[in-house]
Each structure stands twice: as C-alpha cells, then as structure tokens.
Amino acid sequence: MYSTPPRPDLEELLVSMGAAGARICEIDASEAGAGNLSIYVGWDIEVRRRFPITERIDLPAPAPALAGHTILVTGSGRRLRQIQDDPEANIGAVLVHADGLTATLHTSPRRLFEKLTSEFNSHLGVHQDQVRRRGVEFQAVVHAQPMNLTYLSHIPAYRDTAAMNARILRWEPESIVSLSAGVGVLEFMIPGSAELMAANVEGLREFEIVLWSKHGVMARSDVSVTRAVDRVEYAETGARYEYMDLVAGGRAEGLTLEQIGSVAREFNIDSRWVH
Numbered sequence: 001m002y003s004t005p006p007r008p009d010l011e012e013l014l015v016s017m018g019a020a021g022a023r024i025c026e027i028d029a030s031e032a033g034a035g036n037l038s039i040y041v042g043w044d045i046e047v048r049r050r051f052p053i054t055e056r057i058d059l060p061a062p063a064p065a066l067a068g069h070t071i072l073v074t075g076s077g078r079r080l081r082q083i084q085d086d087p088e089a090n091i092g093a094v095l096v097h098a099d100g101l102t103a104t105l106h107t108s109p110r111r112l113f114e115k116l117t118s119e120f121n122s123h124l125g126v127h128q129d130q131v132r133r134r135g136v137e138f139q140a141v142v143h144a145q146p147m148n149l150t151y152l153s154h155i156p157a158y159r160d161t162a163a164m165n166a167r168i169l170r171w172e173p174e175s176i177v178s179l180s181a182g183v184g185v186l187e188f189m190i191p192g193s194a195e196l197m198a199a200n201v202e203g204l205r206e207f208e209i210v211l212w213s214k215h216g217v218m219a220r221s222d223v224s225v226t227r228a229v230d231r232v233e234y235a236e237t238g239a240r241y242e243y244m245d246l247v248a249g250g251r252a253e254g255l256t257l258e259q260i261g262s263v264a265r266e267f268n269i270d271s272r273w274v275h
Helices: 010-025 120-134 147-152 161-168 173-178 196-206 225-247 257-264
Strands: 037-039 053-058 070-074 093-095 102-106 137-142 185-186 210-214 215-223
Touching: 010 070, 010 137, 010 225, 037 120, 037 147, 070 120, 102 185, 120 137, 120 196, 120 215, 137 147, 137 225, 147 161, 147 215, 161 185, 161 225, 173 225, 173 257, 185 196, 196 210, 196 215, 215 225
Parallel strands: 185 210
Antiparallel strands: 037 070, 037 137, 053 102, 070 093, 093 102, 137 215, 210 215
C-alpha cells in the first residue's frame, strides 16, 4: 500500500522558487527585474516566523476559491536570480481573507520591494480559476520572457496557435511528450491589464503554457514550480531551433508529422498536434 507523500513545508517551497528563478535566468528568460513567480498553497502553512510583518491589502481580482489559503509571490522589480540567495527579501506571502476580496500580506524585515509584482492579477486569476474548476490544492505559475519565443511572436505568421505549434514542436522528440497540449498564443495586450488577465486565465484552461505576443510567456503546473519552468524551457528550445533555421534559410526539415506521431504513440500521448 502506498502512503501519501508529505506536503512540502515553507522552506521547501521557498527553495523550489529559488531554483526556478535561477533556471529562468540561466536560459536568458529574465533580464534584470523581468519575470515573476507564484505558488498557491491549499493547506495550512505557517509563514509568520519568516514573514512577520503584516498589512491588509485589496486583491486585484476576486478570489473566493482561495479563501483561507496562501499564495507565495515575488515582489515587483525583484530579480529572479536573487530569490535563491534571500527568498525573504524577494517574496511575499498573501493569506486570502474569507471575503475573497482582501488579504493579509506577510513580508520580512528584509523586504526589498514596495509592492507585489504588477502581474499579480494574472497569477491570482489563474490560481482562482484552477482551484475553482479543478479543485487543485497546489498550483505554480511562472511568467518569463524567453527571447526566441518572444521574437517569433513578433513575426505575424507565427502569431497563431496552430502555426506556432507546427513550427516549434518539430525539433525534438521530447517536445510532443513534454508539451502535449502545445503552446497557446495570445495577441499583444498591455502588461498587467484586466484584458491580459482574462485572456491569460482562459488560455491556461486549455494549455499549460501560453505565449503573450511581443512580451513573454506564462506557464502553470499543479506538480511543482520547476515543472512549470520545464515547460518554458522546452518551448523556448523549440523556438531557438526555429530561429536557427530561419537564420540558416529554412534548410532543415525537422521531425515529420509521421515521426512526431510515432513518438506520441510510443509514449501514449494524446495530442491535438498529432494527426
């Protein structure tokens, strides 16, 4: 009989956020203060010892499904590469109140940010939607700005979900396994806007990673924050191959649809991108 593994504690969650932030920077997907991370924790977790300073905040969008639970989220302008060295300086813990409209923000005396990330509304919207619809008790959300994916979204022919997936899933056999749902492509919208939040929430219902055209990506995972980063890395690797092929004059054939299909069948992958 298998036992349920213990839920990660605050220390383990902060370490995972540090590792995720470092990896995003290693793949050149977060320049300076770009990019942000959050984790929804659907069980009781003690944050006051490491984040003892409290203040009441209004949430950027209603989140009744998250009432009584905590979101760990990066501060505005903080560098993801610095989370690993000092998570308390770069992260806040948001305990959502029963009304789903307000929360208590817990921070550290070493806090180096004035407010939470400007894209907290998109993070919050995804957590609210996934918990309400699927009942998940853990959800990680990552926003990053990988150069090759973002560059391709500046080319009109790639700013389409079907076209983008046809081009970036053809370079590695692992891609159809790790990105079986593919990448959803959104049009350009103002960063931090309600319009982007709504489109992002809808996109991440169908996909586990969406591309914000001319801006970056957002990925989610109900397994771990590093798994969400893996999705960014696989998608960005496919985009890098595609960029290389564009520069080389389109000389490579990539994997054929038949070859991608054979990989999917071997690994029992059900994907709309396999014919």
